[in-house]
Amino acid sequence: MNTRQRFAIAVGFVVLSALISVVAAPSLPDRLVTHWDAAGVPNDTMSKPVALAFTPVLAALLLGLFAAIPRIDPRRENIQSFRPYYDWLVVIITGFIALVHVGVIAFNLGYAFDFTLFILAAVAFLFYYIGILLGHAERNWFVGVRTPWTLSSEVVWNRTHALAGRLFKLTAIISLVGLLFGEYALYFMLVPALVTSAITVGYSYYLYEQLERSADSSTDSL
Structure with a gap:
């Protein structure tokens, strides 16, 4: 196809x-x-x-x-x-x-x-596919975890997306489990999604800084 x-x-x-x-x-x-x-x-x-x-x-x-x-x-x-x-x-x-x-x-x-549970189930499957996509996305300006650090370094992009892909899949699974908890189901989706976003952005910054320090150290040793 x-x-x-x-x-x-x-x-x-x-x-x-x-x-x-x-x-x-x-x-x-x-x-x-x-x-x-x-x-x-x-x-x-x-x-x-x-x-x-x-x-x-x-x-x-x-x-x-x-x-x-x-x-x-x-x-x-x-x-x-x-x-x-x-x-x-x-x-x-x-x-x-x-x-x-x-x-x-x-x-x-x-x-x-229950319309809310209906939507949350659909969102969980959407999140899982996003996790699959992130594991294959190459550096671009529209699709993926686009932070200043992922866009500035292919290594940071690849490692951040590998992590983000796993976290989005985990978020999807937690969201599906949350469907068993009625009115609290929304939080089983919302909280992991926010945590996933924070971790991926923070990780991209941390990894970029680590790589920059390593590059500076290598330059200084020369």
């Missing part, structure tokens, strides 16, 4: 979202529940036309951005080196958005389920 075919799947998810909006519209109320708290209790609504259009339009805009990135990145050749993983990320993100859209519509049609 090539890039064009993978993007065709992503386009299919966008079109599917739009079609579902059109088909479901007559059966939906004038205002749709579109937000839930950590306990899964609805706490905000949106007008039907806006709610039904928002997700397909968002997915289409993101798809356009994802299609442009490999062409505009100054290190576009590096994206090509992990292009299949990048393309599948696009497919998974558009699929995730479509899934959220279907969930919102189903809830507003009267199907009873």
Whole structure:
């Protein structure tokens, strides 16, 4: 399967979202529940036309951005080196958005389920794939852990992404376990995600400084 075919799947998810909006519209109320708290209790609504259009339009805009990135990145050749993983990320993100859209519509049609747990489960699988992607990402300006230190050193980039990939997978697993804890499930996703972000940024800085000190020591010894 090539890039064009993978993007065709992503386009299919966008079109599917739009079609579902059109088909479901007559059966939906004038205002749709579109937000839930950590306990899964609805706490905000949106007008039907806006709610039904928002997700397909968002997915289409993101798809356009994802299609442009490999062409505009100054290190576009590096994206090509992990292009299949990048393309599948696009497919998974558009699929995730479509899934959220279907969930919102189903809830507003009267199907009873815990929407927060539904979304957290989907996010966990998204995180796991991000962990896979990070393990293959080469240095670029748009995809990955982009700190001043990873962008300045290929060694720092590679080591930081190896660590980040493992941490994102672990975060996904912890998030899935958290689904067993009801209203606290959100924290099983949020806290590990924040810790993962802090560790990867801090590690990239620490590793860069260590490499710089080693280089300075080698220069001084000469």
